Amino acid sequence: GAGVSQSPSNKVTEKGKDVELRCDPISGHTALYWYRQSLGQGLEFLIYFQGNSAPDKSGLPSDRFSAERTGGSVSTLTIQRTQQEDSAVYLCASSPWTGESSPLHFGNGTRLTVT
């Protein structure tokens, strides 16, 4: 079946511009996660959606970052007034459930470059 789909795969933007990154999770997966990975670094948690519950936004690095999930499916991560330090690979993952054995299925990521 189809995996997690992210678009665009690459995005180059100028400092100060806004960007939107999209994630289509695996059908039926109730949990959706956004992480980012800078060069040579581990995965940094950003935000997590589970069903109809309020999202866990504790990982968002600043108020320039926001995300929404419409209809419990597609999610959009928005970065306003981008800065060079926002350059990273943004990874979306979905999971069929949460709890003690919740495998995350990752998309291929969006590589964001802020010039």
Next chain:
Amino acid sequence: QKEVEQNSGPLSVPEGAIASLNCTYSDRGSQSFFWYRQYSGKSPELIMFIYSNGDKEDGRFTAQLNKASQYVSLLIRDSQPSDSATYLCAVIRYGQGNLIFGKGTKLSVKP
């Protein structure tokens, strides 16, 4: 202290040897532990998870968990060059839904 710590490596082992990857975590409330493999330029993929003390085996992979020592490891038997990748340790804390990842250990298996 970082929540999840791993030796960044690189860890180099000869083909056919056992590779041992280690991870420590700081929150005693952590309840589930995951090992992901990430090839260069690719997304992480799940290898295995463990949530009970002891060993869990899956093919050439064995995960070991010691909650008292807050330590989890991954053993790869009969290492192959195709195992060369970065291995990420991740934990879920009790009552949380998100995974906290370590920075990963880069493994190189030499033919």
